Amino acid sequence: VTGAGVADEQALRAWARLQHAHAGLARSFNGHLQRAHGLTVTDFDALHQLMRAEAGRMRRTDLAGAVGLTPSGVCRLLAGLEQAGLVRSADSASDARVSYACITPAGRQAFAAAAADHVAGLRALFAERFDADELAALVHLLGRLPGAASGERARVAVSA
């Protein structure tokens, strides 16, 4: 016993904690966002991506990557947001295969309203448990997992 055993235990524990932390937070945020603003966590995430995107629009396939869904999942998600008037569809001039998702003024408004609440809750949650260095470490470590850092807007290049 147990060089490998320890590593196994630790890997299993890391995955379990990731899974359970996600489940708990998702449930809690979903409940709150849903009640207060009629949005799911994923809705919020999608609006967030679109807000940050050039001209408030993204190709549907890029949005899929950015919010961590399959193309299929994004299709369903956008159907809901379009029906709610928060997003609209637009075709590409140069490639008839692609369809853009564009955030509408109503979408921007809805996002702004929800963001105030949601971000404050998020900040409080982490602030209660981590100092700035720890939070940075957590972000950094999570970022190395596959898929975790996908869809983050590239930082504007700072140096020449």
Added chain:
Amino acid sequence: VTGAGVADEQALRAWARLQHAHAGLARSFNGHLQRAHGLTVTDFDALHQLMRAEAGRMRRTDLAGAVGLTPSGVCRLLAGLEQAGLVRSADSASDARVSYACITPAGRQAFAAAAADHVAGLRALFAERFDADELAALVHLLGRLPGAASGERARVAVSA
């Protein structure tokens, strides 16, 4: 600008990364476990908890906490596992409200078969990205999030 802005950004990023990392890993593990052993990640998790539990059984409500589901979710999960013969139900002698979930011999076998595969994949995934200290740090940080460390078997008390 932006003492609060930076903290907000960081909190938002932490949550996004947690969410996306979870989505990606869950999809990948689910696919593999499903194909190779006919189990979902949650099935595996439940069997794992039962394997570690005293006498291979837990109250359904405790299992819910341990795998990060609602009572309702556990009910559905166990229905599937019982139908597959991996788990059976048992009533409590002392409290007629509670129902135990007991892992069966077939369940132990199924778990053992799946665990070899799954744990190896898990260990490889983390080993590729983190050294032992980093993995320990990740486990520790995740453990502070609500719900993350629930359902971990208490370590046997080491000191008298």
Added chain:
DNA sequence: GAAGATTGACTTCTCAATCTTT
């Protein structure tokens, strides 16, 4: 043939409500 988008069928899980036992 590959990329993007979409749909049908299905699974999993949640919430809210209910029933039983304490």
Added chain:
DNA sequence: AAAGATTGAGAAGTCAATCTTC
């Protein structure tokens, strides 16, 4: 009335297959 278990109804997302355009 609170705790545990369960069920009906529905949301959300997956996979596999399909259609269209490149």
